[in-house]
Amino acid sequence: MEYTPRTAFGRPASAVQTTQVAAPPRGLALDKWELLDTLTEARAAFGLTHRDLNVLRALIGFHAGREISADGAAPVVFASNRALCERLNGMPCSTMRRHLARLVEAGIVSRRDSPNGKRYARRAGGIVIRAFGFDLTPMLVLAPHIAEAAHRAREAAEALACLRETVSLMRRDLEALATGLRGADRERAELMLDEVRKLLRRRADAEALGAAREAMADLLPCGDPCEETPASTEEMSTSARRIEQHHQRSKKETSDEKRRTHREPVPRSAQRGERSAVEGAVRSDPEPCAGGTVGRQRPGQAEPKLSDLSALCTEARSFYPDGTRSWPDVSRTAEALAPMIGIQRDVLDEARAVMGRRHAEASVLCILQRHASIRNPGGYLRRLVSQARAGEYALSDLLRATRRAVPEPIVS
Template identity: 40%
Template sequence: MDYTPVTPFRRTIDAAILKHQAATQEELPPTGANKWEILRELAAARVAFGLSDRDLTVLQVLVSFHQATILGDNDSEFIVHPSNKAICERLNGMPCSTMRRHLSNLVQAGFVVRRDSPNGKRYARRYGGEKIAFGFDLSPLVRRFQEICEVAEAVRAAEERYKRLRATVSLMRRDLAGLAEYGSSLRPELGVWDQFSDLAVLTGRDLRRKLEMADLKRIEEALGAALDQARDLLEGNVAENMSINDAISEHHHQNSNKDLYDLEPRVEKARGEGEALGDTDVEVNVNRLLDKGNSPGEPEDQLMPNIPLGLVLASCQEFKSYAEETVRHWHDLVRVADIIRPMMGISPSAWDEAKRYMGPEEASVVVVAMLERFGEIRSPGGYLRSLSAKAAIGEFSCGPMIMALMRRDAA
């Protein structure tokens, strides 16, 4: 036919329809496009084009009336002409009024163009070698295929960013809840831990529903600020708990045994250095620490470790798999050390010797710290005996051992 109509039969025309009609005059891609691939990409980008899933269902039925799989490949025929009844049958009995509404949405979106006959019927006629068809023109699907693919990729990228941000917020919420619980056990006098815990709970409730990207970013900022504050408080508390008297720290140094790395720190005796120290409180503190192992009759409570239990639990994790109950007190740690000691190959005599010279609590700290680097220690029993010998003459402290483990975890 020499003339292509642009107005629909007995329907109003608007600027959108004229725009899409004019686009059909553009040249088609030379290779065409797979109709099922078009539908798959359009399904991913349907929200961006203002289409619903029911709209795509109607479009899929229209495409199914086209016999070829590749639209536009050596075939310039794009018009399908099924009746309303045939379309509704393939739509599993969808009401005709509903089908027409979705068809109208497809026309307004520019993915289907109406080619109505003079009487509004859909049909095809042959006049010699020429075929004239009236119905629905599917050529916009091929012309806009590249645009559809680009929008679909952008939608997938946005969905991926959303999923990653949601996962990040979920992990931040979990970390904040854990730090709040740990911080409340270390410094229960601070009310900020309850605020952090409440923020984690409220975030968990928000994550149960579909949030917008802006809402997730706002929650991420709030959690990030809370986590920074919680870490600052905990790091300050750890530094405070680990800060031994300055003069004691001046006389700390570590053995450079290459096989055991940082697991043999000791405190050097300050004999002969009295002139430098003078008769001060510092000298009293140093002598008190160094004489700890030289007084067998000293009360056991003076042999307690010089580090908090919470720091030991944070640095040593391996022993927890052997603990039947949660370790909350020093006697709980001693009980766990009694359990894992034979598994490490430490004899009862070596264990008794360590408890005698170090005290049960500090000996337990040494055992759980050794378990952290068990693969690097050739003879755990002999190693423990050597540390017990140093403790007997006042040249050992378990504090630097835990510090070494903390530096390893932070590296």
């Protein structure tokens, strides 16, 4: 029977955590890097800093495997202080130990001290049967609380960003209307504008931004500006010879599109041949495709084959050689590679919701394969999502374009 000590080696009993770590559910396994990213968003709720999380990243880096599991032996890291400091680019040992103590106090990890206080593992037949060091089980137990705290942190950050935008818009309106004020009102408005400018230069909290919003609301005119009728419309800011407004087309017409708008329709087979002639050119708009999610696919559209995707997307295998053996591997690989090529997490989540997980993740691997000819991968995927919403997306077209972009091997 394995015994769990109640005290820590060389430390008084008061220095040991009073709360006992509950056992995680059997069969629970979580990706350690995703859990660390979630904890990074929720760090304020646990009183952790970026340096604490850097030490935790180095600590879980010594844990074998990508997942932390509740099955089998406990996930205990028994790396030495010297190895941890080397992993942390030469951080002083005293600093590293202080951050480890903060992680233990926050309940993220727990100590499993050996009889002599050393960290080591006991093996039998090459398998670790018992280890002494830092136990990562509390991360599994706290995973639901970490996810909830991260969700609240994201909501608070979004609310703060909206409040900051509101204050900035009110400052702009007050600055434009201050010229029409007179006397004490104008002096008050100028003082307020000066304070708000200084406030927006730093990372102000919600309380300071809310106070600035209330103060500017007293100086701005009440009512909906859309209900006001201008007194005179005779004098305008523009004329036929001078256009001050900014005009920009969101979609640039290529020479092929211009020619297609001034000639008779051609058969679909001819259009495909014409499109293949310009396939290798650098373009910002994706090919027209159809189908992406259930209910938006054309009749006969099938799920992508894993073997075809693995054979086609060789660039993904250069980063993760074993990353395309199964669909869960493809999902993790696409999620890890998307930020590297400029695809934000919200864009990938939107693509999964609209196109389906497998279609979206396969599209990311195809975009990586053609990264040299795509100037804006994030915008490219957004365009594919828009086409999927309109029922104009097909992964088969994207796979064919990717296959044409792969150079053929040289046969001697």
